[in-house]
Amino acid sequence: MNDLTHLDDTGAARMVDVGEKPESARSAVASGRILMAPATLDAIRDGSGPKGDVLATARIAGIMAAKRTGELIPLCHPLALESVGVDFEFRTDGLDVTARAALTGKTGVEMEALTAATVALLTIYDMAKALEKGMLIEHVRLVEKTGGRSGDWHA
Numbered sequence: 001m002n003d004l005t006h007l008d009d010t011g012a013a014r015m016v017d018v019g020e021k022p023e024s025a026r027s028a029v030a031s032g033r034i035l036m037a038p039a040t041l042d043a044i045r046d047g048s049g050p051k052g053d054v055l056a057t058a059r060i061a062g063i064m065a066a067k068r069t070g071e072l073i074p075l076c077h078p079l080a081l082e083s084v085g086v087d088f089e090f091r092t093d094g095l096d097v098t099a100r101a102a103l104t105g106k107t108g109v110e111m112e113a114l115t116a117a118t119v120a121l122l123t124i125y126d127m128a129k130a131l132e133k134g135m136l137i138e139h140v141r142l143v144e145k146t147g148g149r150s151g152d153w154h155a
Contacts, residue, residue, distance in 0.1 A: 062120030
């Protein structure tokens with residue numbers, strides 16, 4: 001028998017059957033960072049960039065992306081998310097992004113949180129690339145997950 005959950009006994013890709021799993025409260029938090037020059041960061045902070053409110057746009061993009069994760073990642077289940085949040089923290093050299101996703105369901109929301117964080121970071125890049133093309137996106141990772149058969153996990 002195969003230990004990889006997304007492969008069947010012949011090695012073909014498959015979506016995991018969660019039909020018999022009990023529903024439980026599940027949540028996940030993911031984070032990432034985008035590094036940039038001080039002038040770019042100042043333009044984002046004061047809204048003087050050429051494309052408008054960078055953080056509002058990135059927040060909406062992250063939330064929308066979490067809702068569409070099942071369409072983007074081939075073997076992810078489409079989920080009825082109950083909440084998604086995207087927050088930003090200014091650093092001296094860039095921005096930290098934290099995304100949270102939660103639901104009561106049969107499978108976890110780690111991919112939704114990771115997708116929200118990643119798309120929010122990409123949107124920041126897109127909104128500010130006219131100011132700086134050398135921004136660096138890094139350290140995208142799962143920070144914590146709660147619920148489900150495997151229990152809670154924290155980085």
